[in-house]
Amino acid sequence: MKRIFLLGSGILAAGLIAFLLTGGTYTLGNLSLVLVWAIAGMGMVIIIGNTGQLSLGHAAFMAIGAYSTAIFTELLPGIYGGMLLGTLIGLFIATVFALLIGLPALRLRGYYLAIATIAFGVGMEQAIRAMPFPNPVYNIPHILSFTRPGPIRDIATYVLMTALFLLFYAIGLVILKSPFGVKFRMIRDSQVAARSYGTNLAANKLQAFIVSAVFCALAGSMYAVTQGVIQPVTFGLMAAIDLLLIIIIGGAILLEGGLIGSFIIVGLPALVLEELVPPGSLTLIYGILLIIFVIALPSGIATELYIMWNRKMQVPYMAVLRFLYRLKPVKGSFVETIEGKQMYYVAQGEGPILLYIHGNTGSHQWFREVMDVPGYRTVAIDLMNFGRSDRIETTDDIDTYADHVAAFIDQLGLETCYVAGHSFGGAVAMSLAIRYPNKVRRMLLIDSAPIDGLPLGDDSEARIEALRRHYGVLKSAIGKVMGSRSKDRHLHSLLTKEALLMNREAYFNHALALDDFDYSEGAASFNTPALVIRGVLDPLISDEDARRTAEALKAELQVFDNIGHALIIEDPEAFKRLVVNFDPGEQAS
Amino acid sequence: MLKVSDLKVSYGPIHAVKGISFSLEKGEIVSILGANGAGKTSTLFGLMGIVKSRGLVELKGEALKRKNSTEPTTKGMVLCPENRRIFPELNVEENLRLGTFVRGDFAANVQSVYELFPILRERSRQLAGSLSGGEQQMLAVGRALVASPEVLLLDEPSLGLAPVIVDEMFWVLKGLSDKMSVLLVEQNATKALSISDRAYVMQNGSIVHSGNADAMLKDDSLRKAYLGM
């Protein structure tokens, strides 16, 4: 949906720019032609890029569409009746021929298919040439014949073609994302695998041929009713090569490639006014371009851009997002902890202190829905290296983080706190409680790292790098941790942006820190009241882990149904009730 | 005879051979063993200049440039490739004659090949494409032999052949060692070790073990770990 909107506005904006630059609507005519060829180009993306059938004869379908529309518009009285009928008949004939050429295609591969389809294309051109049609066919009525030729018609045609392009773009997207598209791509990638998957190869190939033929036929029809003149050579060998060029340069796999390619192959020459340039030079340039692209950019612009986006542009993209997000004004306060470093926190309410410690890639925002616990003053911090707190030297030691929290407690004169730690924060809480027992009077561990840490997996390094370097991956990981709340787009987006604020250098160190963490022995002397909580659906911490932790800390274990890794956002009310219930002493006073 | 130092073969980002070194003395039969994809064929191709490779390859003390396969073949290192690779539309004799394209006296050598593989003499006018798998393998070996190699490289000669034929083949190979040095790449470790003097084991592009062939045959843990026996 978003893509269609973006693309549509982009195309209309381009039209506007063209209008402003040239002070007239003449160029809109050229741009309309670009859109017509773009529709055909998308047909090629479907048959070649997505189904892997090297068909070089699709220009013939354009010819079918064009001639059918032209002839019937001429034959029938009343322009629009004829035009519509002609176009529909064109689509029908194209379907028939798609089946006809599709059938041999079932048996042919690679070069042989290429030759057969070229033969089809040239054969069709020759056949049309030999038929009793006028050559060229002049004076085909314009699709907007009720307007007079002029700026209004140009603009209206452009808008109409844009709408038509977007319609077919949407259709194309739906088809390619659907099971049909999946089967097409299976055929492209491995016919053997596709067959063993149980797909009816023949049927799918024919479907791909028919769909792409329809796209091309429609494009041909639109060509006829916007350009007004057609001849056999318009859709001959050169047109076939143009179609191929469009997807090679534009990109064969993504539908956008049809548009980009069409703009470059059809639009630029028309815009540059072919008459002003010596004959042959454009052909020469395109030939050289094609060769360069095949050698250097084999997947075409759209795909290469997509690859570049995912491989190279993510890190700068995240840096920009991070920068912009940091500009947001903050409502909390800063306190100095150790060696001049400042820790950020937000506080709410009155009463005994309830200290919240967040998890990995997290921040105080994870507790935003549980700040209002009646009877307590909730203090949610950003650990050092996280959120808006200062960066400290990257460390593999959870204790360092706990030390800063201890300093924080001292600085604010908090004496002793009710501490709640989530995930990674749970490890910090344990380190704090075990080493500074007089600072922690009660501890709540929510889906916490186990008492003996979380071991590194074999592929941890790769996975962590992916998180670090790709926004989409990070976002998806946060979504998983959000459990049942992941559908809340606003919260998801917020928490992902908060994740961006974590010290990028610390990603792997935190994983190492959790791997190293082990207070199973230290817990022996631990006798502060503690409660270990686990959501049944938690993907990161197992039931075993929770039990072990609870046992070591001589703590109670509570399990929540239907909750994942983050009770604090999945069911804030339940959490608040839990907090209060576990602290009977305070309730009493 | 053959000394290889730090041979590297890459296909784009894939490192098939990661810097291996080994040697082959005169009259030795040495095996290179390992699973599919270990880099054995790439090693042979790299030695022959069929694919680009880096590292030093010395044949009888002389460094080979390996820009293409003409130089190594001319200088006496001949490859009998995996999957036979004979010329199906030429007959047996024409196939053999092609073996002397850059090196070797056909007239002088072809008789000894026919002695080793009498079935080839019988079928000398038959199109190579119509021979059985075993016969084609013999033809491929024969084609390599007519070039009077000093170092013979064999890539999986037992692939796809019936055990009886394999035995016959290896018996012939064993007999060759008095005239030339043989580097044998094989997945069938038992057979290979049974005729070899020494062996190397390759895994993921590197040599992980080397030693005396007899010792390797008897070493159970080695066999289980690398040779899947």
Add this chain to the structure above:
Amino acid sequence: MSELLQAITIGIPQGALYGLMGFGIAMIFRSAGTLNFSHGYSAMVSVLITLSAMQTFIGLNILEGRLALFAAIPVGLIAGAVFGVLIDLLLMRRVKHVSPASMLMITLGLLLVFEGAANLIWSPDYESFPRLLPGPPFIFEGAGLFEGIRVVFRRNDIAVMLIALVISVSMAALMKYTKIGLAIRARGQDPVGAQSVGINTNRVDSIVWGLSITLAVVVGILIAPITRVHPTMLMNTQLLGITAAVLGGFSSLFGAIWGGLMIGVLERLIDIVPALDGYETAIIFFLIILILVFKPMGLFAGKVGRKA
């Protein structure tokens, strides 16, 4: 009856040209592994070069008339050979190992480059090209049993037949008896096998490219008097050359020549039927599709089954 014979007398020389074109295309396909869509176009540029050379010789008063033509021909042939070698050396070698599709695309790019260059450096205009054997055609009029039969033999066609024959025989001899011919055949049958006997397959490929295009230049020079010289002069011939190669089944090089002859005659025969007038090319192209589907190994397939 006259018409039938006439169809043959015109069709066969024409077909020989298709066959020669197809022979080169099949040779590149077998060896280098790609269909060359720029085959005719590179030849066309070479013919333009020949024409310019001839005009230069005449213009500088070095040679005149026929001598200028015969001196210019080697220039064109060499140009073709150079194009072929450079195409392989500079372009094909880079993508050979990537995929056959890349090679195919490059030949399409070359098609555009050659056509564009022809338009740019020379012009889109049609220029005339002298016939190799000028003079009036031979007219055969039957007497006695053959009363009423009249067949015309064009002189140029005779030149075409002779040259086609000479080339075919030379090519056959080259393939069978020379070392390079042997290397070409070996490389085409099994590239790894060829490398194993020490053949430098890269060098063989360049030679194949150079040789094939030179053959196409010969076709261009022979057909130029009829089609006249212009950027798309060999477009049709190339397509029919590909058809000839398909008929012959790419595995048999000489099958392409027979295929070409058949197409040449078929074209003329269809022409005789008034109802089908104008449809010859269309019919032939739809024929290709049928052959590809039902007899992909070509009409003459039979020998050792080889996957092209």
